[in-house]
Amino acid sequence: MYGEGGRPERVVSSTKVKPLTWVHLAAVHDRGAGSAGEIRMYVDGRLEGVKLLKEPIRPSSGPFYVGRSTFGEPVDFWPGAITNVALWDRALSGAEARSVAARI
Template sequence: MSAWYVFAAMGVFPQTPGRAELLLGSPLFPKVQLKRENGVELSAFFLQYSGENRSFAMSFAGLRAVAPMTPLPGQWHHLVGVRDASAGQLRLYVDGQLARQVDACSGTESIGPLVIGRGRFGGNPVDYWRGALDEVHVYDRALGAAEVDALYTSGR
């Protein structure tokens, strides 16, 4: 999955990510409409902002590839999360560069609907994006580093 993401594009962002204390800023858009869809018990994997880690992450049940940076409000970032089942890896790219890779990704097929903007855990919607998404792409294969770089370069 590949997408451009800006933290807090709706004009509110967490003072301490993962907590309910919010700060107000200037929204990037005049109107925001949120829609929710039903999904399965647990998202197979998800590209997220991890409040626990205060950074971007590509997550799989019990496993996270966490970027070693804290995003700044109002700054766009290009994120690519790769679940490479054949190599047994999760890879997270931020702004065209490999930010983190973790091993031990299951080779089982992902089932259930594609949901953009949140995950699902324990049958409940979780981990909502707190910002805007643009140019979302979904692939039926694992992208390589050169493809990720080309995506980032083409969107700059």
């Protein structure tokens, strides 16, 4: 995600993923937190990272990709499998993120 000034915004988990082990990841962009919002990352339903934003995330003008980035050309391909992708039109609470992870 990029802020309106073009600066990339990232949240990094403190959990090291074990090879050949499924992990449930959830990223939440909450526009209502703080002055510009925040990004929260959940790993298997546990809150692993929070990034308070200094500027709002700019709206996307292109397609939504899972498992890669695009900077003119596709880059940074995810080297594993991805399944059960879901998107919501609102920020999930911590309890909702835990509930979704428990169903997988």
